[in-house]
Every structure is written in C-alpha cells, then in structure tokens.
Amino acid sequence: MNSELCRRLGIEFPLFAFSHCRDVVAAVSRAGGMGVFGAVKYTPDELRRELAWIDAHCDGKPYGVDLIVPNAMAGKGMALDDDALAAMLPEPQRAFVERLLAQGGLPAADLDQDRRAALRAARNMSEAGAAEMLEVAFSFPIRLIANALGAPPAAMIEMARARGVPVAALVGAREHALAQIAAGVDILVAAGAEAGGHCGEVPTMVLVPEVVEVAGDVPVLAAGGIVTGRQMAAAMAMGAAGAWCGSVWLTTAEAEPPEPIKRKLLAAGSRDTVRARSRTGKPSRQLRSAWTDAWEGPDAPPPLPMPLQSLLTEPALARVEKLAAAGHPGAERLATYWVGQGVGLMRAAGSAAAVVQEFKTDFLAAYERLSRLLEE
Amino acid sequence: MNSELCRRLGIEFPLFAFSHCRDVVAAVSRAGGMGVFGAVKYTPDELRRELAWIDAHCDGKPYGVDLIVPNAMAGKGMALDDDALAAMLPEPQRAFVERLLAQGGLPAADLDQDRRAALRAARNMSEAGAAEMLEVAFSFPIRLIANALGAPPAAMIEMARARGVPVAALVGAREHALAQIAAGVDILVAAGAEAGGHCGEVPTMVLVPEVVEVAGDVPVLAAGGIVTGRQMAAAMAMGAAGAWCGSVWLTTAEAEPPEPIKRKLLAAGSRDTVRARSRTGKPSRQLRSAWTDAWEGPDAPPPLPMPLQSLLTEPALARVEKLAAAGHPGAERLATYWVGQGVGLMRAAGSAAAVVQEFKTDFLAAYERLSRLLEE
Incomplete structure (x- = not known):
C-alpha cells in the first residue's frame, strides 16, 4: 500500500x-x-x-x-510484594469467586498458590x-x-x-x-x-x-x-x-485459546460481549459467560481496584480455562475471553x-x- | 450517485x-x-x-x-384514556420529577395539565x-x-x-x-x-x-x-x-432546538451523551445534563414502562426547554436533547x-x- x-x-x-x-x-x-x-x-x-x-x-x-x-x-x-498483595484481597470477593467455581463443579481451593501469573502481570505493569x-x-x-x-x-x-x-x-x-x-x-x-x-x-x-x-x-x-x-x-x-x-x-488455527473457547467465540454474536470492571478493576470487554453474568448479578461484590481485581480473578479464570480445554462442562459455561463486539462477524x-x-x-x-x- | x-x-x-x-x-x-x-x-x-x-x-x-x-x-x-393513564404515574416518580424542577428553580406544579403532548405521542404509537x-x-x-x-x-x-x-x-x-x-x-x-x-x-x-x-x-x-x-x-x-x-x-440554522440547546450541542464531546431508560422507558441516547445525571443517581426511582415514562418526563422537559430558551440558568443546566455520540464531531x-x-x-x-x- x-x-x-x-x-x-x-x-x-x-x-x-x-x-x-x-x-x-x-x-x-x-x-x-x-x-x-x-x-x-x-x-x-x-x-x-x-x-x-x-x-x-x-x-x-x-x-x-x-x-x-x-x-x-x-x-x-x-512495591509489589506477593504476600502483601494477596493479603489485600477482601474476604467477600474471595468467597464469591470460590462459590462461583464450586457452583460450576470446579475445585475452589488453593487459589492463592496460583496467583503467581497474575502477580507477574501486575509486576510488569x-x-x-x-x-x-x-x-x-x-x-x-x-x-x-x-x-x-x-x-x-x-x-x-x-x-x-x-x-x-x-x-x-x-x-x-x-x-x-x-x-x-x-x-x-x-x-x-x-x-x-x-x-x-x-x-x-x-x-x-x-x-x-x-x-x-x-x-x-x-x-x-x-x-x-x-x-x-x-x-x-x-x-x-x-x-x-x-x-x-x-x-x-483468536479463532485462527495458530491462536492460543483452547478449542472449546474458540468454538464459543465462533458461535457468539455481537451482543454476546460485556464491558465490565469485574475482570481487572477497569472496564474491559469480554465474552459473556456464566462468569460475567454472575459478576453482573445482584449478589456480586464490587470489583476491587487494579491490580487487586486481576489478582482475584486471573487464578480462578486460569483454572476455568484449563478445565474448559479438557471438556469440563461447568468450566465451559464459565469460560470467558477478552474479545470485541466484532466477534459477531468472526468466521475464520x-x-x-x-x-x-x-x-x-x-x-x-x-x-x-x-x-x-x-x-x- | x-x-x-x-x-x-x-x-x-x-x-x-x-x-x-x-x-x-x-x-x-x-x-x-x-x-x-x-x-x-x-x-x-x-x-x-x-x-x-x-x-x-x-x-x-x-x-x-x-x-x-x-x-x-x-x-x-x-385504550389510551388521558385520565386513566395519568393516574397510573406512581407518586415516587412524580415527586422525583417535581423535586428536580424545584431544585433547578423551575415551577414544579401543574404538570398534569401539560401531559397532552406526551399523550398524543403515546396515542400515535x-x-x-x-x-x-x-x-x-x-x-x-x-x-x-x-x-x-x-x-x-x-x-x-x-x-x-x-x-x-x-x-x-x-x-x-x-x-x-x-x-x-x-x-x-x-x-x-x-x-x-x-x-x-x-x-x-x-x-x-x-x-x-x-x-x-x-x-x-x-x-x-x-x-x-x-x-x-x-x-x-x-x-x-x-x-x-x-x-x-x-x-x-440539530445545530443547523433551520432546526428546532432553542439557541441555548444548540450551543450546548456544539460544545459537547462524544462522551457527553448517556444511553438510559429514564426518558421513555426504553434505552435512548441523549445529551448528558443535570436532568440525566439525576436519573443516573442513587436517589432516582426506576423508570416506568413505555408509554408511562414519557408521560412523566415529557411535560417536565417541555417546561425545561421553554425556560432554557428564555435563558433560565437552572433550565439550561437541566436541558437535554436526543442526540448521538457524533455530537463530538458536530460543528455546523x-x-x-x-x-x-x-x-x-x-x-x-x-x-x-x-x-x-x-x-x-
């Protein structure tokens, strides 16, 4: 050009x-x-x-x-100290995430051990x-x-x-x-x-x-x-x-999302995304799922400020993604992914x-x- | 073409x-x-x-x-009977609208007499x-x-x-x-x-x-x-x-909005609109103003279903528009208008x-x- x-x-x-x-x-x-x-x-x-x-x-x-x-x-x-940050996650928000996983039939314990990846992203920021x-x-x-x-x-x-x-x-x-x-x-x-x-x-x-x-x-x-x-x-x-x-x-052959998530993305319409603070603490757009619906629901606690909300959600969503990839039905329902409204036009x-x-x-x-x- | x-x-x-x-x-x-x-x-x-x-x-x-x-x-x-419809407007919503007008220094009485135009629109629908x-x-x-x-x-x-x-x-x-x-x-x-x-x-x-x-x-x-x-x-x-x-x-020389509203539209940015149910009962986009802010606030009553919400709001907004046209400062603050996010690009x-x-x-x-x- x-x-x-x-x-x-x-x-x-x-x-x-x-x-x-x-x-x-x-x-x-x-x-x-x-x-x-x-x-x-x-x-x-x-x-x-x-x-x-x-x-x-x-x-x-x-x-x-x-x-x-x-x-x-x-x-x-x-100063991003792992233990100090993890200790800043309030109990209502922790309990809400654990309940969501349990309701989907996923293991809800030991999320603290999985916070390393989320901490790394926070540190890179x-x-x-x-x-x-x-x-x-x-x-x-x-x-x-x-x-x-x-x-x-x-x-x-x-x-x-x-x-x-x-x-x-x-x-x-x-x-x-x-x-x-x-x-x-x-x-x-x-x-x-x-x-x-x-x-x-x-x-x-x-x-x-x-x-x-x-x-x-x-x-x-x-x-x-x-x-x-x-x-x-x-x-x-x-x-x-x-x-x-x-x-x-995201739906191309090379891309990283597990197959069940690629299928969800290819099936989604342009009204199947939600812009919400519930993933990182700032408004971000993602695929609507049982997870995002729950965070939009009347029982949901308010999202925490960045970077705490990611520290809360990412370990749980990593578990969801891993189990969704393995075909776990509850995890497939909860699985979400950052995606724009153009998802309704995605066929590739x-x-x-x-x-x-x-x-x-x-x-x-x-x-x-x-x-x-x-x-x- | x-x-x-x-x-x-x-x-x-x-x-x-x-x-x-x-x-x-x-x-x-x-x-x-x-x-x-x-x-x-x-x-x-x-x-x-x-x-x-x-x-x-x-x-x-x-x-x-x-x-x-x-x-x-x-x-x-x-069947759209004037009195029957007006009687369907609940007291909390009526009181909220009257309070908004009074806070802006506008007369808040006798709105019922002004419901004719709103009823006409409802009847046309x-x-x-x-x-x-x-x-x-x-x-x-x-x-x-x-x-x-x-x-x-x-x-x-x-x-x-x-x-x-x-x-x-x-x-x-x-x-x-x-x-x-x-x-x-x-x-x-x-x-x-x-x-x-x-x-x-x-x-x-x-x-x-x-x-x-x-x-x-x-x-x-x-x-x-x-x-x-x-x-x-x-x-x-x-x-x-x-x-x-x-x-x-809306901002052209021929158009119907009063001059103070045209000025508000020409000054507005693309983030100065709000999509809300508070005008008609269905989501509609309009210029952000003291009126729309109040309806988005924590004290606002829930909007009524169509056509009741218009019956509630249009007489009050007609009064606001009339007084804004006459330079009433409280009315100018409350005045809103249906407009899209393109308002941020409007210069004409x-x-x-x-x-x-x-x-x-x-x-x-x-x-x-x-x-x-x-x-x-």
Whole structure:
C-alpha cells in the first residue's frame, strides 16, 4: 500500500495483529502485515525466549512488542510484594469467586498458590517491572513498541527514540490523544468502545475521525470491532493509517485459546460481549459467560481496584480455562475471553495468513464498491 | 450517485435527514438528499399541515415520513384514556420529577395539565392512532415511509405497497433485521449504539456489516454517529446504500432546538451523551445534563414502562426547554436533547443545505484518500 506509515515501518499492508501468541505475530508479519506481541503476562526471561522465536520465524519482516504501563501506576514506586498483595484481597470477593467455581463443579481451593501469573502481570505493569521488560524488548530488532492504558513513561519514549523505534499508544478518547501527542508518541491507536480488553465509551465510527482531527501528522490506527477488510477500508476512508486488530486472530488455527473457547467465540454474536470492571478493576470487554453474568448479578461484590481485581480473578479464570480445554462442562459455561463486539462477524478458523489475505481482498472489494457508486 | 437506491427513490445523494423540523426536511430534499419528517409528536391535523408545507417547499423533490409503531404495543388494542393513564404515574416518580424542577428553580406544579403532548405521542404509537397518521401521510405523494421500534404492522406495509411507497424500518441488531425482512420491509436502517434517541448495543462499525451480510437485496442505510461525509463513505465502503442522520441537523440554522440547546450541542464531546431508560422507558441516547445525571443517581426511582415514562418526563422537559430558551440558568443546566455520540464531531451552525454540500465534498475526499493508498 502506498502509504507513509508502510514505508516507515517497512510493511506492505497496514494491518496490525495484536496477539499473545507468537505464531500469530510471526504469521501476520510474514504475510505483509505487522505482528505485535502482547508481552504483559510473561516474565522477562520468557519474553526473551518468545521474541527469539518470533525473530527466527519472521523471515526478516518487521514485528513489534506491546506492554501495559498504566498511567496511574507508573512512577508511584509501588512495591509489589506477593504476600502483601494477596493479603489485600477482601474476604467477600474471595468467597464469591470460590462459590462461583464450586457452583460450576470446579475445585475452589488453593487459589492463592496460583496467583503467581497474575502477580507477574501486575509486576510488569509497575515501573521497575516495565523497565526490565523494555530492556528485553529493545535487545531485539523490534520495529514498534506499543503501550496501552495511558501515556508511556518518558523513559520508554527515550529508549525507543535512541533506537529509532516508533512508539504507539492506545487511546479511547480525543482528550487522551492530545495527552499522548504531548508525551511524544509516534503512532496513536484509537480503540473504540467495541474493542476487546480495556476499552472506553466512544465507538470506532466516532472515535477515529475525532482522533484523526486532532492528530495532525501523527498516524492513527483504528481499533475496535474491526475483523474484516471492509471495516479496515472504512476506517482508512475516515483518515486512519491502518487497522489494529486483536480479536480476529483468536479463532485462527495458530491462536492460543483452547478449542472449546474458540468454538464459543465462533458461535457468539455481537451482543454476546460485556464491558465490565469485574475482570481487572477497569472496564474491559469480554465474552459473556456464566462468569460475567454472575459478576453482573445482584449478589456480586464490587470489583476491587487494579491490580487487586486481576489478582482475584486471573487464578480462578486460569483454572476455568484449563478445565474448559479438557471438556469440563461447568468450566465451559464459565469460560470467558477478552474479545470485541466484532466477534459477531468472526468466521475464520483457518490460518492467520489466510485472514491477512482475506483482509486484502475485502479491502479492495470495499474500494471498488465506492468506485462504482461514483461512476458517471 | 450511481446507485440502485438513488434511482428508485429519485434522489441524487443517499443522505437521509430524519428531522422533526419541516424546514430541515425540505432543505435536505432540495439539496439532493432525502428529508424524512419525524411525525410522532404531531396530531393528524398538524401532520397534514406540516406535510402540505413540506410538499410546497420541496421543489418537487422526494421526501418521506417517519412514524413510531412499537412492536410491543401494536395490535394490543391498548385504550389510551388521558385520565386513566395519568393516574397510573406512581407518586415516587412524580415527586422525583417535581423535586428536580424545584431544585433547578423551575415551577414544579401543574404538570398534569401539560401531559397532552406526551399523550398524543403515546396515542400515535397505538394501532388506531398510527392508522390515522398513516392515512394522512399517504394522502401526500411521499416517497418513503419509515418505522422505528420493531417490525411495522402488516396494514402499514399493505398501504405502502398499494401506493408503491417503499417501507423503511430501523434495526439495532442482526436478529431484528431478519425479522424486518420477513415482515416485508424494503429498506433497513441499521442504527448503531452511538445513535441519538432509541438505540441498541451494537455500534455502527460492527452493525452495518452484520446487517448487510444478512440483508440480501434489501438496501441498508447506516445510522448512528454519522455526522460527516467521510463517515458516510466509511459506511458505504462496508456495503451500506446510504446514511440516515438525525443529530447533525440539530445545530443547523433551520432546526428546532432553542439557541441555548444548540450551543450546548456544539460544545459537547462524544462522551457527553448517556444511553438510559429514564426518558421513555426504553434505552435512548441523549445529551448528558443535570436532568440525566439525576436519573443516573442513587436517589432516582426506576423508570416506568413505555408509554408511562414519557408521560412523566415529557411535560417536565417541555417546561425545561421553554425556560432554557428564555435563558433560565437552572433550565439550561437541566436541558437535554436526543442526540448521538457524533455530537463530538458536530460543528455546523450554518444551513442544512450547507451540511449536505459538506457531506458530498467530504465523501469525495474520503474516496480519494483510499484511491491514493491504492496507487502503484
């Protein structure tokens, strides 16, 4: 595609694949898009191993890394001591989670032992943790570093600038875009309310032109609900420089969700997601399930602030996912997944490369549709 | 524009202006789009007068009429007796509304006497009332009849078919589209969650391709958040046959809102709307104000079912609007208006014809943006 952004990043087609799965990242980069590895749940050593694999499987094509350094936490010097944090989980919330598991016929004991993964994500979101992750990321020839949840810390922007790596940041409102530009980011990802994971209140159709309007020369990628090339063309007609997609890769052959969850995603409609604080403490969009229904119910305790809510929920949801993968019916009912409202349009059970190819074909068809309308 | 729908309706540019203001309807039709007159708040006699005016000011260009016949009410033979209905308003809800007015420094007595307009809208939404309105509408050479809130009754479709007038219907979900097609509608209006007034949960970026996918030969107009030509181009790239807009006309010189409300709309951002049941009993999107904040607050009583909630709120809001127009500060704070999230992009204080012209220019610019991206 004839675009400044494609030239700058060395890619052919400005489709960005945010994924926690290295196979998807490498496949999309090889297919002409850009894979961006979501690193927050890994240790620095694991990240090194994953990036080494991606680097070896990208055929020299560009790839990126995404971290989460929330604005509200960065720089607060929060000491994340495992035992101290776990002790901060109040009894009503603990009991609610245990009851949910028990009602689904899942073992509810010993969740404390499983909090390690959640603690790791929390630590990666602290300043010290993020610095370690950044060092690992920049030890590879990455071509993009992205940050969600607020303006990236100055140290991140300086490290990136010194290495000539563009910094991307997610925004959910026009005001956030202005703050990110002031902080010096190179690429904005305007993520609409229909996006999976953490999301704002303004849908993509409104947010993209709003952010483009204030972005000046800073390229804007459109995110939220985009799972087809026609939607990508729509976003680019409104001035976006490309599309940033997460959900659409989840059902591909390479992707990490267990088969029963992939089946749930392929069966879901666009009204089968819920935007709630019950997973992390901040509003995030996920697949509706017995788990999310319970948290929306009248008996549910209020969600805890970040990072405590994740510390509460992630060990339980990890258990749910593991048992759902093994065919446990109660676990299948409880199983949820971060996914956007575009899930209602998701049909792809093939390869990630095939999805990229479909995007290209569909993008062209959308353009030709407009061309025909404007014929004399 | 070279489109089947434009040929069928005899219009030049598939931009539909839903408006309660006859001046906007006529201006948009004259400018090459299609004005659609929102008739629900008028008596049959008033509707006759308004349509006669529109017919005389359209220069022979096509225009349409929009009614609301909710699926849940049509055919139930609900007898709407003024006193009986007013007596159904519970004391806590009445007292809450009176307190809100009093807190804003507005007179709070004698609201019962002002319920006539709200009762009229309720009556127009009943089967007998709608039949009377349909007869008036079809006594004019209208080129489109539209219905919101559920599948149109068979009688409406038969009357329209006998006169060769296409029937349009609003849908907020893929499932509604299937029901409307089965009922025999000719045009679907896919209204995203960002739309003003009654709206669903699925945003335009997802809903439009979802509805297009199941619509077959039935043309789909995109609604919800669209206030610029670039968004119209985006929707049409996704397969929409045109755009159906309501909010964008509200701030034009011709439009009906009082100046202080127009100023509030021009100043509002895309996060300054709220989707709530507190106006009509069904979820509708409106400008956030002291009124909507109070209804979202912890002391608010639950909203009543349709049509009772409108009967409760409309007389009070009519008083608020009248006093806001006169510069009453408490009324200006309370004043709200049905508007979509596109309000954050609305800048137009000029004529409705100028808005149509800007849409055309902006549509072309969006197309050219895509063309440049695809140049070799």
